[in-house]
Amino acid sequence: MPEAMLEVCNVKKSFGGLKAVDGVSMSLPRGGITLLIGPNGSGKTTFVNSITGFLHPDGGHVYLEGKEITGWPMYRICKEGMVRSFQLPAPFGGLSILGNLLAACECGPGESLLWSPFKDMWRTKERENVREAFAVARAMELTSYWDAPMAETSTGHIKLTEIGRALLAGAKLVILDEPICGVDPVMADEVFSFLVRLRDEQDLTFLVIEHRLDIALKYADYVYVMNQGTLIAQGSVDEVLNNRQVKEVYLGS
Ligand SMILES: Nc1ncnc2c1ncn2[C@@H]1O[C@H](COP(=O)(O)OP(=O)(O)OP(=O)(O)O)[C@@H](O)[C@H]1O
Ligand SMILES: [Mg+2]
Structure with missing residues (x-):
């Protein structure tokens, strides 16, 4: 069996007496779009926080490409190749879209006092970063907005920029x-179409939490469903939509 991109075993996280995540396991194959759904308060964000270093899990194990990263700080997990966005994005509002993209790039040696006088050493890296940031903006069809201040752009552009920053x-x-x-619905389909392109062309792997199932389910390769801190179902879109427990949770029937 090929090694999973992400393997999560029995992760737990409580807040006082509340078991927000109560033993969740998950396996993400490389190059897929996996959806994590569930009603409000079911523990989706806490699960993601616990595997990405934003919160320390109370128990369980997390492996990225076979390497254990359980409890690592977020910056180390990010360097290892697992990058996440937040439910409430916090872009640099005063910077342009390009500025926000560039802020995610690795800094050149010019940031260091020692190297800063040697311009030739770091200008190349800075030029490379700008080229790469423009390439990402082009792929997201954001080139006509690249210099728009982030605070004045639409939510869709902010969300796309977050994905660009991860890349x-x-x-x-x-x-x-x-x-x-x-x-908005048109832009929402564009966001998911972009994920599909990145999956197909760059073999990227996505784990996506989403409530707007009418749109998200069209693009999912696999679905996990959480309720009250535990997984209640997993499988293909058809399998989870026909699952009795899932119907009960979503439709109360
Ligand atoms: N920092 C915290 N301190 C205490 N309780 C928390 C904390 N964060 C989350 N919770 C609680 O843990 C439970 C799971 O919350 P979580 O935000 O993970 O759910 P969710 O599935 O992401 O919900 P939503 O779909 O509304 O974003 C909820 O009962 C929530 O109130
Ligand atoms: Mg949440």
Whole structure:
């Protein structure tokens, strides 16, 4: 069996007496779009927080491409290739889209006092970063907005820029917490189409939390469903939609 991009075994996280995540396991194959769904408060964000270093899990194990990363700090996990977005994005509002993209790139040696006088040493890296940031903006069809201040752009552009930032940070696995929340339907399909292109052309792996199932389910390769801190179902879109427990949770029937 090929090695999974991400393997999560029995992760737990409680807040006082509340078991927000109560033993969740998950396996993400390389190059797929996996959806994590469940009602409000079911523990989706806490699960992601616990595997990406934002919170320390109370138990369980996390492996990225076979390497154990359980409890690592977020910056180390990010360097290892697993990058996540937040449910409430916090872009640099005063910077342009390009500025926000560039902020995710690795800095050149010019940041160091020692190297800063030697311009030739770091200008090449800076030029490379700008070229790569423009390439990402082009792939997201954001080139006509590249110099728009982030605070004046649409939610869809903010969400796309977050995905672009993950790419520029060198992500192999991107975890997105509600990437189309507050995004108009046309743009929402564009966001998911972009993920499909990245999966197919660059073999990137995505774990996506989303409530807007009418849109998200069209693009999912596999689905996990959480309720009250545990997984209640997993499988293909058809399998989970026909699952009795899932119907009960979503439709109360
Ligand atoms: N920092 C915290 N302190 C205490 N309780 C928390 C904390 N974060 C989350 N919770 C609780 O843990 C449970 C799971 O919350 P979580 O945000 O993970 O759910 P979710 O599935 O992401 O919900 P939503 O779909 O609304 O984003 C909820 O009961 C929530 O109130
Ligand atoms: Mg959440």
